[in-house]
Amino acid sequence: MKFSELWLREWVNPAISSEALSDQITMAGLEVDGVEPVAGAFHGVVVGEVVECGQHPNADKLRVTKVNVGGERLLDIVCGAPNCRLGLKVAVATVGAVLPGDFKIKAAKLRGEPSEGMLCSFSELGISEDHDGIIELSSDAPVGTDIRDFLKLDDSTIEISVTPNRADCLGIIGVARDVAVFYQMPLTEPDMSPVAATISDVLPIDVQATQACPRYLGRVVKGINVKAATPLWMREKLRRCGIRSIDPVVDITNFVLLELGQPMHAFDLNRIQGGIVVRMAQKDEALTLLDGTKTKLNDDTLVVADHEKALAMAGIFGGEHSGVNEETQDVLLECAFFNPLSITGRARRQGLHTDASHRYERGVDPALQHKAMARATALLLEICGGAAGPIIDVTSEKDLPKAAxxxxxxxxxxxxxxxxxxxxxxxxxxxxxxxxxxxxxxxxxxxxxxxxxxxxxxxxxxxxxxxxxxxxxIPDVPVKANLEMTKHREADLSLKRIKNLLVDRGFQEAITYSFVDPKIQNLLHPGEEALILPSPISVEMSAMRLSLWTGLLTSAVYNQNRQQNRVRIFESGLRFVPDTQANLGIRQDVMLSAVITGNKNEEHWDLARQSVDYYDLKGDLEAILELTGKLDDIQFKTETNPALHPGQSAAIYLRGERIGFIGVVHPELERKLDLNGRTVVFELLWNKVADRVLPDAKAISRFPANRRDIAVVVAENVPAEDILVECKKVGANQVVGVNLFDVYRGKGVAEGYKSLAISLVLQDTARTLEEEEIAATVAKCVEALKQRFQASLRD
Structure with missing residues (x-):
């Protein structure tokens, strides 16, 4: 929020400097983001009055004027502004004045006519970018007064960050309250006493959605002049808050919003049919907004309507049809309290963020509406004239929030x-x-x-x-406490240790949002139920993640789009799975996931350029599992995952329980996500491997090891890992090592089959194995493979 320091000091004015005031506001919890002067550095500019104005004899677009600045004589000044005219009060830079940018005013001749100064625009004084004409001051501006004093330009704009819980500080009154509390001073409120009705005109108001709108005030004001000029003091206050002046009616509602934090709206009374109805929108009900945008509303959107159609999105944006225009003479002023839950998320759904929705979503003071209506009515009658009817108050006391x-x-x-x-x-x-x-x-x-x-x-x-x-x-006192050393299990494996390992292997850690795009998540996990947020930051961040892949793959695409040809990233974090058996119906699992894509190695003269493949990431995963001491208990099994390539992926099993997946991203998914080239991912449940197997020392056998190689022919669909596991199991007492060292397909092996060359290492810790024992163990392994996998020895 941005506001004028002098406006704040009208409410509460402690005898401190601007810097001290800003520091105190920050210490109050309203962080000051910036303080800037409202005008450029200049001097020598005074209020003047144009007493003569004629055409320049030598230039069509220039005028020759005589200006009274309160001196002994009138000043001759040549001016090119189209709005220069007789009787106008203006800002005059006299000879010797210095304007922003060190621009010095000197006496000169312009096209043959003398000029003893300059009539200034807002831009020339560094006040705003408005350079369409010279400044038009009010008729009561005292001639000769320094313009800095008259316009109160020795002022600063203060911009603060208002946290969502301090919605009361989205108006000058809220900030002033806090300052008054800290300096134990009273608030000096402007006159907000009720404005008596001078006409009896009212409009029927029917609030059907009382929970969403517990209080709605309306007031008919007739005979206003919407073409009246907004006073300069109000335009300046709005400008210093970053609000552009539009017309007096809109300016007044904006002024009340900034001063009190209460959004208001004005309807053209003659465009309301029958009366006001506050209700929920019908599904796909059409509404054209004030900016001309055509929109269709959901049935959970609160609207202000007449007896025929919706007129405005309540608390968010007015409609074009009932908006105030140059022909408007009669208006209905609206001032309401809308329940924050009835406004939250509706603006974002339409791609909107308005000052009104920003305040209503966070909460407006439910006791403020009568004050705001009185303030707006008084200003409207003062500036635009007219006559006001009585306040129409529709309040549901039971639905108003109760003070805690x-x-x-x-x-x-x-x-x-x-x-x-x-x-x-x-x-x-x-x-x-x-x-x-x-x-x-x-x-x-x-x-x-x-x-x-x-x-x-x-x-x-x-x-x-x-x-x-x-x-x-509050004094700084060191914390004193009796500390107990926490118990540390030797079997606990730190996640930090795994992170360090991955970093050592060329990975970078990523931290992505837990809320993700449901469309992308549905591509990765089709048919799986996800937790959808009722009030998301955006539509693209409206679902809680079912895995870390959604964020990591999005990050990989982001990096590829920025010419990163080698991406190796990992993440650890929670996934959120709907589960009726879990606490609050959501199971939260800590996951460890990684993604690699692009070049296998950094560019090097001695290394051929090669893309990553499945086995690159499998090696990284096995290094992690080796640290856990559970690698020997891990199996990689063929299993379908819709996000992964069916022929280049596997489920990760630990002692018969699936703990994750690894594989190449499915080609169709690569296309939909705009991934460039082969991308490999893995993900596993961290808590299943965090409890590491403690290493134990085994004596090296004093007796010789014996290696025997066999080649077995099996069907293509038989995993080599199953063959190795079976050999270990059958020869458990003597087989100390099993390794696959060759796979052959071709001549001599039938189609649909493959030949696996396996080395068996046999050894005993107590004696030297005899040849007969070795042969018997090898034969036992071959027979077991034959029985289970229909394997045969290759000739």
């Missing part, structure tokens, strides 16, 4: 702050914050003010006491 009643215990206060604040001081702080406070037996009961939606629990009051007491006033 919170108990605060002394023990909790002291423990959380770590410092004792006197009882009287605590009571005073809570009272200054607007709470109704009762103290009894060293404890407090406080009723939160209507504008503080964030005060709900005891910890909120503790935070407020600490904030107002001053964090800098």
């Amino acid at each position: 009643t919170i108990s605060l215990r002394r023990e909790k206060l002291d423990r959380l702050i770590g410092h004792h604040v006197d009882d009287a001081q605590v009571t005073d702080i809570l009272t200054r914050l607007g709470c109704n406070v009762e103290q009894k037996d060293g404890n407090w009961t406080a009723v939160a003010p209507s504008w503080r939606f964030d005060m709900q629990i005891e910890e909120d009051l503790v935070e407020e006491v600490a904030r107002v007491y001053g964090y800098n006033n």
Whole structure:
């Protein structure tokens, strides 16, 4: 939020510098992002009055003027602005004045006519980019007054970051309240007393959705002049808040929004048929917004309608049909309280973010509407004239939010702050914050003010006491505690150790969002149920991830699009799987996942350029599993995964339980995700491997090892790993090593079959094996393979 320092000081004016004020606002929890002067550095510019204005004899687009600046004589000034005219009060840079950019004003002749100064535009004074004409001051501007004093240009704009819980500070009044609390000063509020009705005109208002709109105020104002000029003081306040002046009606509603934090809207009364109806939209109901955008509404969108059609998205954006225009003479002023839940997400769904929706989503003071209506009515009558009818108030008291009643215990206060604040001081702080406070037996009961939606629990009051007491006033005391050494199991494998391993192998760690694009996730996990967020940041971040692949693959595409020809990234984090048996219906598993794509190696003169393949990532995965001590218990089995290539992927099993997948991304998925080239991924359940197998020492046998090689022919669909596992199992007492060293297909091997060359290493720790024993063990292995896999020895 951006506002004028002088506007804030109209409400509360502590005797401190601008810098000190900004520091205090930051310490109050409203971080100041920037402070800038509202105008450029200049001097020598005063209020003047054009007393003569005629055509320049030698130039069609110039005028020769005589200007009264309060001196002994009139000044001759040549001006080219189209709005220069007799009687106009203007900003005059006299001879000797210095304008922004060190531009010095000197007496000169322009096309033969003397000019003793310059009539200035806003842009020439560094106030705004408006250079369409010279500044037009009000008729009561005193001639000769320094323009900096008249326009109050010795001012700064302060921009603050307002956290979502402090919606009360989205108006000058909220920031002023906080400053007043810190400096123990009263607020100086502008006159917001009720404006009496002078006509009896009303409009029927029917609020059908009372939970979404507990309070709706309307007021008919007739006979206004919408072509009246918005006063310069108001235009300047709006400009310093970053708001462009449009017309007096819109300017007034914007002014009230900035001052009080209460959004308002004005309808053209003559375009409302029958009356106002506040209801939920019909599915696909059409509405053309004020900016001309045509939209279709969902049935959960609150609208303000008449008896025929929707007129506005309630609390978000007005409609074009009922908007105020140059012909408008009668208006209906709207001031309402909309439930934040009825507004949240509706603007984003339409690609909108308005000042009104920003405030309503966070919560507007439900007790503010009558004040805001009075303020807007008074300003409208003052600037545009007209006559106001009575306020039409439709309120559902039972649906209005109730102020929270919170108990605060002394023990909790002291423990959380770590410092004792006197009882009287605590009571005073809570009272200054607007709470109704009762103290009894060293404890407090406080009723939160209507504008503080964030005060709900005891910890909120503790935070407020600490904030107002001053964090800098809480002494720094080292924490003292009795520490106990936590038990550490030798079997615990640190995830950090795995991360270091992957980094050593050329990977980089990525951290992606837990909420992902449901469209991309459905490509990876078709048919799987995901948790959908009711109020997402955006449509592309509306589903909780079922795996880490969604974020990692999106990141891989991002890197490829930026000319990264070798991507090796990994991530560890939670996945969120709907599960009725889990706590709150969501199972959260810690996953470890990695993606590689592009070149296998960094570019090097001695290495051929080669793309990554399945076995590259499998090697990285096996290095991880080796650290866990469970590699010997791991099996890679053929199993379908819709995200992976059916012929280049495998499920990862640990002692019969599936713990993950590894494989090449499915070609169709590569195309849909715009991946460039082969991409390989793996993912496994971290908690299944985090408990490592402790290494134990085994004595090296003193007796010789014997190697025997066999070649067996099996069907193509028989995994080589199953052959190796079977040999280990059958020769468990003597076979100490089994290795696949060749695979052959071709002449001598029938089609649909393959020849696997296997080495068997046999050894005993107590004696030397005899040849007969070795032959018997090898034969036993061959027979087992024959029985289970219909394998045969190759000739």
